[in-house]
Amino acid sequence: MSKLSNLVEENDLGEWRRTHYSSEITPSLENVDVLIMGWVSSVRDHGNMQFVILTDRSGSSQIVAKKGECSEHLYGQLQHLKQHSSIAIRGVVKPQKKAPNGAEIMPSGLKVFSMAKKPAPFEMQGSTNVGIDTRLDLRALDLRRDHLQNIFQIRHTILQGIREFLVKQNFTEVDTPKMIATSTEGGAALFPIFFYDREAFLAQSPQLYKEQLTMAFENVFEIGPIFRAEPSRTNKHLSEAISIDVEKAFVDYNDMMSLLEEMIGYIITLIKKKNRDALEYLEFPLPSISSFQKYPYTEVVEILQEKGERIKWGEDLTSLALKNLQPDKSSSFYFITDWPSSIKPFYVRNSIKSENICESFDLMYGTLELSSGSTRINRKHELLERMKKQGLNIGSFDYHLRVFDYGVPPHAGFGIGLERLLMAITKTDNIRDATLYPRDIDRLTP
C-alpha cells in the first residue's frame, strides 16, 4: 500500500468535534489531548520531522510529527497533505517557544475532510503580486489571506460598534424595501427590475423611507445594501454597497454632525480594544479622533481658487481639486458644510441665512467622501416647491408626500458608506478589498 493511498477523504465528522481553537493552544495545556480543525497553511518536510501549520479563524497552530514517535501510517498521511486541505488533528500539547502561542501539537490522529486539488494561484501571507481579478475569481480562497482576514475582522467590529452606539442613543433598527417604484433623488442611475408584470427599481438609498419612519420611531437606523448603476471603474465606487443610514427627529444637521463624530470616535476606540492583533499586522496608525474640523463650502471654494484651481461657486468639489485643500488633511476626518442648494437633493432644507445654501454636510477623509447628511424638509409645501424646482415628477412621489399631511417632525440624518469607512480606517486603496464579493460594471461573479 503506497503512502499516498493512506490519505483518504472522510466524508463524515463522526464523533470528532473541535476541543480548542488554535489560539487556545498554549503551554498551559501541556500534555492535554486536543482536537483542532482548520485548513493546512503549510507543510514542511525536515527529514525526520514533518511540520504542519493548521490555520483556523483564530490563528495558527504548529503540528510536529517525529519519525519513530508518530505511527508510520500517520507520518505518511501528514507527508502527503496539501496546502488548503480541510483537516482535523488530534494530539497532545507540548510547550515550544518557537511555535505560535508557545506550544505545538504532537499528533495522534488525522481526518482529511476535503483535499486541496490544486495549488492556490497566490500566496496567503504578506502582500501578493497577482492582479485583483485573479483573487476575486477565487474570492473565498483569497479571503483566507492574513491581510484580508484582518481587514474583515475590523469590518465586523465597525458593524458591532455602530449598532452598539446607536442602540445606546435610543435608535430603532429598521429595514426598508430594496424594490421600489420610483427613484429617490431623480436623476441618479438606477437598476431596473421586472417586478411581476411591472417595471420597478433597486433602491439607491433608504432616504425617503427613513425620513417617513421618524414620524413613528423618531430615531432610526438601517444597515443594508444600496444599488447604484454608475458605470465607473474607479477604486472607490461599487454597484452594490452597504450603507449605514441614520435619521433622527427633532434635531438639525449640526446635531447630526456631532452624532457622527461621536460615532466614529466610538468605533475607533472599539477597534483599538478588540482588534489589537489586526492593527499590529496591518501596521498603520488609526486616524486621530480629535474633533473634526468644519469648512463651509464657500470657504473651501475660496481656498481652492487661491491655490489656482479653476472652480466656480456652485460646482461640486472633485477629489482632484480637494487634493489642494490642505495637505495635512490627507489622513484625517473633516466636514465640508453649507453646500449650494442647487447641487443637493430636493429633501435638503435651505439655510435660514440664505436660499442659495442648504443645511448640509459631507464627511471627508482626505479626498474621500464618506458620508452626506443634512437637515431635511419636514413640510409638504416646501418639499413640493423644491421638487418643482428640480423638475421631478411629483405624481410619482405621491406615496411619500401623503404622509406629510400628518405631522412629520423636524429631522436630520446622514448616510455613510461602510466600505469607504473601512477603507479610511484600514488604509485600503481599492474599495473592492473592503467588500467580500464586489460588484461593478465589469463584475457580477462570483
Place this chain on the structure above:
Amino acid sequence: MSKLSNLVEENDLGEWRRTHYSSEITPSLENVDVLIMGWVSSVRDHGNMQFVILTDRSGSSQIVAKKGECSEHLYGQLQHLKQHSSIAIRGVVKPQKKAPNGAEIMPSGLKVFSMAKKPAPFEMQGSTNVGIDTRLDLRALDLRRDHLQNIFQIRHTILQGIREFLVKQNFTEVDTPKMIATSTEGGAALFPIFFYDREAFLAQSPQLYKEQLTMAFENVFEIGPIFRAEPSRTNKHLSEAISIDVEKAFVDYNDMMSLLEEMIGYIITLIKKKNRDALEYLEFPLPSISSFQKYPYTEVVEILQEKGERIKWGEDLTSLALKNLQPDKSSSFYFITDWPSSIKPFYVRNSIKSENICESFDLMYGTLELSSGSTRINRKHELLERMKKQGLNIGSFDYHLRVFDYGVPPHAGFGIGLERLLMAITKTDNIRDATLYPRDIDRLTP
C-alpha cells in the same frame, strides 16, 4: 386676531431641544422645567381646561392648561391643536396620579413644527377595523399605532439578541451580493434585473456565498434582504423579506439544530427582559422555550396517514396537512428532520443511513415553517452528482464549484425568516404587519 391665527408653524428648532422623553416625566421631576417633543395623540377641551396628550417613542405625557393660569395666547394655541401634529412643549412638571407615569406638565410654551392637515383614517389605540390596505397606504402614520409600536420594539430586540448570541459564539457578520448571475437553487422564482448590459437576478438567498465563506471565516451570519418572485397572496409570503442566515464549519445538522434552539431561547429571554411593557400590551404568553421536539419526516407522514391525510412519502408537507399533526403543537416550536433528498436542494448532504434521506431539518411553529437547515455537501464530486440529478446547468455554477478545489470544510447551516419568527413570537396573523413596508405581487408602494 383670531385664535386660529395664533397657531403658526415654525420651521426652525432654534435653540429648542428635548430635555426629557415622555417616559421620564415622573413625580420626581416636580417643579422642574422640561421641554418635550413628539406628536399630539389627543386634544380634549374640558371647558376651563385643555388636555393634550403628547406621544413620543418612549410613551405619552399629559399636558394640562388651565384658563387663567396659562397665558391666553398659549391656551388658544392648545385649543386649536390637531391630532398627529408635530410639536414641542415647554412647561413645569406636577405630580398627578391619573396621568401617565403619575405626572403632568403645566405648559408655558409651544412650538408647532408641522400641523396635521387631515384626520387620520384609522384609530391609533387598540385594534382598528379598516382594511390593511388603507393602513399600508399610509404606513408611516399606521406605524404610530400602539399595537405596531410594540411589535416593532420586539423586532428590534430580536435583531439585537440574534447578533449578540452569534457574536458570543464566534460568528463573523458578513454581507453577500444581492445582484447575482445565477439562480441559487435552480427552479425557484427570481426577479430579473438589468445589470448594465446584462441580465442578472436578485438573490433569493445568500446560500452559496455563506457556504463559501465558511472556508475563510468558519462561522458566518448575515441578516439581510432576500427576494422571491412568488405570485402568492397568502398571509405568510412576502416578495421581499429579511433572512437570518447562519453557516458554521466543522459541524453537522444536529449541531445546528442545537444552536438554533439555543438562539431562540436567548431571544425570548431577552424579550422578557427588555420588552415588558410591549408584552403586557400585546397580552400574549411568549412561546415556551423548553427543548424543541424532533419528528423525523417519515414519522410525520405516518402520523398524518393514520389521521386520514392523503399524503405520500416524498411529498412536501402542506400546512393544511400539518394541522393534523398534533393539536398541542399549535403554539410551540418543533423540528421536522431527515427529509427526502428529492425535495431538498442540491447542496444538502445525503444521510449516511440512506441515499433517499438527507441531513436536513425544518423548524416549525405550529403549521408555520420558520427555518430550513441542513448539513451541506463540502466536496466537489458529490455536488456535481447532485446537480446533475436535479438537472441544473453546471456551467452556470462554475464560480461556485471552483472554490471546492481548495478544501471547503464540512459545514452546516440554516436560514430563518425574521418576519415569520416575529409572527410566531408576537402572535401576528398577517406577515404584512411583521414588516415595515411589505412587498407582494400587489404592492410595490409606499
